[in-house]
Amino acid sequence: MTLHHTRGRDEAGAALELALIFLLSTAVIIGTLLTFASSSSQATVVTRTTRGSDYDADAAMQAAIATIRVSTTQGYVGSCVSFTPTFTLNTPSRPVRVDCFPFSASAAQRHIVLSACPSSVGAPCPDTRALVRADVIFYDDQGFGRAVSIQSWSNQ
Amino acid sequence: MSNRRETGRVGATAASTAGSTLIEVLVAAVIMSSAVMVLVTGMSTLFSSSAQNRQSTTAGVVARDYAEALDLAVAQTGAWCSSTYTVLLTPPAGYTVSASYGACPTNNATTPQFQTVTISASAPNGSTELLRMVVRET
Numbered sequence: 001m002t003l004h005h006t007r008g009r010d011e012a013g014a015a016l017e018l019a020l021i022f023l024l025s026t027a028v029i030i031g032t033l034l035t036f037a038s039s040s041s042q043a044t045v046v047t048r049t050t051r052g053s054d055y056d057a058d059a060a061m062q063a064a065i066a067t068i069r070v071s072t073t074q075g076y077v078g079s080c081v082s083f084t085p086t087f088t089l090n091t092p093s094r095p096v097r098v099d100c101f102p103f104s105a106s107a108a109q110r111h112i113v114l115s116a117c118p119s120s121v122g123a124p125c126p127d128t129r130a131l132v133r134a135d136v137i138f139y140d141d142q143g144f145g146r147a148v149s150i151q152s153w154s155n156q
Numbered sequence: 157m158s159n160r161r162e163t164g165r166v167g168a169t170a171a172s173t174a175g176s177t178l179i180e181v182l183v184a185a186v187i188m189s190s191a192v193m194v195l196v197t198g199m200s201t202l203f204s205s206s207a208q209n210r211q212s213t214t215a216g217v218v219a220r221d222y223a224e225a226l227d228l229a230v231a232q233t234g235a236w237c238s239s240t241y242t243v244l245l246t247p248p249a250g251y252t253v254s255a256s257y258g259a260c261p262t263n264n265a266t267t268p269q270f271q272t273v274t275i276s277a278s279a280p281n282g283s284t285e286l287l288r289m290v291v292r293e294t
Binding site: 014015016018019020022023026027029030033034036037040041043044047048051052055056058059060062063065066067069070087088089090144145148 | 177180181183184185187188190191192194195198199201202205206209212213216220223258265266267268269270272285286287288289290291292293294
């Protein structure tokens, strides 16, 4: 009698307990899967934003080079203003600015260093915050802005 | 008399245990079925999301490849601000890529010679990646 009771109480709820354990395991697995899916989506968005910022810095740098190239007043020691792009950026929430650091100049050439920096960083752009840094020589012999030579191009 | 009472109690207990086990099994089956359905749905969502993200990322890579190829095309002699640039790039099957160009600057010695370009790469699932860039006269 006692034995029968004990056996009955042992069996009672076993299937339900197993089902609940299974349900709990399933919940954990689902949570993990959703975390993976969320991470994948977030990674895609972050990749897109980072790519956009990289190309924005490149675009600003190219436009700055083209602008300084034809300017008869920029690119000289003591005379080189920052360039802020007016065209649409990939990531408008992260505007960029290109700071100019004239290195040397003569009648034949202008040698400058340009740094593309987030606009949120104060000028002059420190190297540690530069998105792109370019060492550029403009050749002004035989015609102003005749040629451009990129000595180095460093991405962060 | 005592034996008959005991027998009756034992019979009742056995019947009760058997019934509750059946109900428990049914409840357990329902719970497990629900769990399996949720699991399958979740995995399906994960696979679908993963495939979409992979295609979006690949479309982004195609756009970047096109940007690199465009840089080369613009640098060709006489290519600057011509009617079309010859961009040598074949996107993967199912992907398409195109570019729209901003206006060419006035060709004189005082106007900065750069041009904005918007590259659009589409994946087989219809998702599109946009990439804006600038090309300049070399």
